[in-house]
Amino acid sequence: MxxxxxxxxxxxxxxxxxxxxxxxxxxxxxxxxxxxxxxxxxxxxxxxxxxxxxxxxxxxxxxxxxxxxxxxxxxxxxxxxxxxxxxxxxxxxxxxxxxxxxxxxxxxxxxxxxxxxxxxxxxxxxxxxxxxxxxxxKGKYNFKVLKYNLEFDDLPDGFDGYQITQISDVHSGSFDNRKKIEYAIDLVNKQKSDVILFTGDLVNNMATEMEPWADLFATLDAKDGKFSILGNHDYGDYVDWDTEEAKHQNLEDLKTLQRNIGFDLLLNENRYLKRGDDKIALVGVENWGRGGFKKAGDLKKAVADINKDDFKILMSHDPSHWEDVVLHDEYHYHLTLSGHTHGMQFGIEIPGWIKWSPVKWRYRYWAGIYKELGQYINVNRGFGFLGYPGRVGIWPEITVITLKKKA
Incomplete structure (x- = not known):
């Protein structure tokens, strides 16, 4: 009081x-x-x-x-x-x-x-x-398609020109305009990427938040499928549940919902994407975040049955995982895809001139492409919004990444 x-x-x-x-x-x-x-x-x-x-x-x-x-x-x-x-x-x-x-x-x-x-x-x-x-x-639905070409010496020949669409941080519990979400889903499909990767936070807190939007997200389509991981909000940790059983059931309901709309949910697991005799490893870990965020991600478990020399794409929700763990792991992760920061939904970005948001004081890698120790990360600015119901200067993002074989 x-x-x-x-x-x-x-x-x-x-x-x-x-x-x-x-x-x-x-x-x-x-x-x-x-x-x-x-x-x-x-x-x-x-x-x-x-x-x-x-x-x-x-x-x-x-x-x-x-x-x-x-x-x-x-x-x-x-x-x-x-x-x-x-x-x-x-x-x-x-x-x-x-x-x-x-x-x-x-x-x-x-x-x-x-x-x-x-x-x-x-x-x-x-x-x-x-x-x-x-x-x-307007700003919260001002969707932008950001395109990047990334070159690698050891990219398998069959994946030269392979296109990935990444979305992240949907936060469906915040949506209030179906027409705008229909437009965004259509924008994702218009990219005609080979694979769609979703890097966590489908909801704010509860699986039921996604139910009104499930039919729209079920229409997302890519020839090699669509894969997902969990973000910190997906576990229901920010709700005062009556029982632990109710919290556990909410998580199970969310997992089921993701699978029902066509996502292959990776829970410290991996899959191989194939082009003829060539393949790349797609690795997905559960949430691992610095500080008080859940650390359910188990990188060792996720790569237990893949070859160290495989070309690897890692999906990990929180970019602090890349900074604290992934970069210095014995395995080389060619590309990591993250989200989580939302770019704080507020900042100033003029391509080639300035990229600033207060979130940079919390996260060193907070939006866009970074390269360290020969490894790339893309931190997606997020599809949805949370807290402040809008976006200023940091717009909702659909990322399109094309893999290139370095000449």
Missing amino acids: LRWIIFVIAYFVLGLYTLQALKTVTRYPWVYYLFITVAVVVLGNFIYQFTFGEEEGRVLSRPKSYAFGFLLTVLSFELVTILFLFSEDIFRFLSSVYYKFSGESKQFTFPERRKFLSMIGLGLAAIPFGALLYGMY
């Missing part, structure tokens, strides 16, 4: 500060009332959804997700305004001190705010405000 009180007080202090900026810029009362109404409604909805509106058994329901998204949008507007105007207040305070002690003023008074500075502050604050709203309205 205390944390709610502290949060509400801090929220209104930020709001009052922003209101002062609005009053400096405009004299129309309806602007003030509109801002106050929006701020109060957004806060009220957030408190309701995360207290009385709690849905049993779900960590982050769709209404809660949107409540968080709108609160984040308003807070971003307030914080940017305050950070900009606070520097002006420091100057106003120092000016007041100077005038007081220099004798130029008999009273300690603040100079008035400068209108143009408040306008600049509010203008800057409107950028993240608008971007976050756009991210919820």
Whole structure:
């Protein structure tokens, strides 16, 4: 209860500060009332959804997700305004001190705010405000197909030109627009890849989240099939289950569902993909994540019956596994496919110029292709979204990788 009180007080202090900026810029009362109404409604909805509106058994329901998204949008507007105007207040305070002690003023008074500075502050604050709203309205379904050609000295001849489509982090429990998902599934199939690989997190928490979308994902098609692994959210670890049996049954239901929609689920296992007499090993491990994330992945078990010299593609949900374990393993994994980070669903990417997201402070390998010790990893930015119900700058991704024999 205390944390709610502290949060509400801090929220209104930020709001009052922003209101002062609005009053400096405009004299129309309806602007003030509109801002106050929006701020109060957004806060009220957030408190309701995360207290009385709690849905049993779900960590982050769709209404809660949107409540968080709108609160984040308003807070971003307030914080940017305050950070900009606070520097002006420091100057106003120092000016007041100077005038007081220099004798130029008999009273300690603040100079008035400068209108143009408040306008600049509010203008800057409107950028993240608008971007976050756009991210919820359009950005989360702004699917991008990213294509890469990767060359290898020891790629079997039969796989020169072999095409892989990777998707990751579906998080079907967050979806709210069937037409957009139909479009994305069709976009995957239009790539006409030889194989489709899904690298984990089919749901947010519960297998039932996928049921309304199962018929769509069942239409995914590739000549060599479609393969999948589990991500950290697939185990149901973020739900307060009534019993361990219920949690176990949820995982079994998810495994069954994946198989019913045509995925060959690899649980620390491998399969061989073949072209004539040539073959490559496809290895899939369960989730292995640094820190507090589940470490069910067993790389040794997954490759127990394959040859050390085989060309290998590894599916591992969390890129920290590649950094901490895979890179330094005695086996050479030519290509690892991961996801997990979502690129934090927020960042700036201009190809050839800049690639930045706050998630880089948590994960060294967080989006796109990396190469270390002669081994590649692709970290997919994710198909769906979680938490904040949108994406800004880091768009949902369908990866197409073509394997090439180096001349």
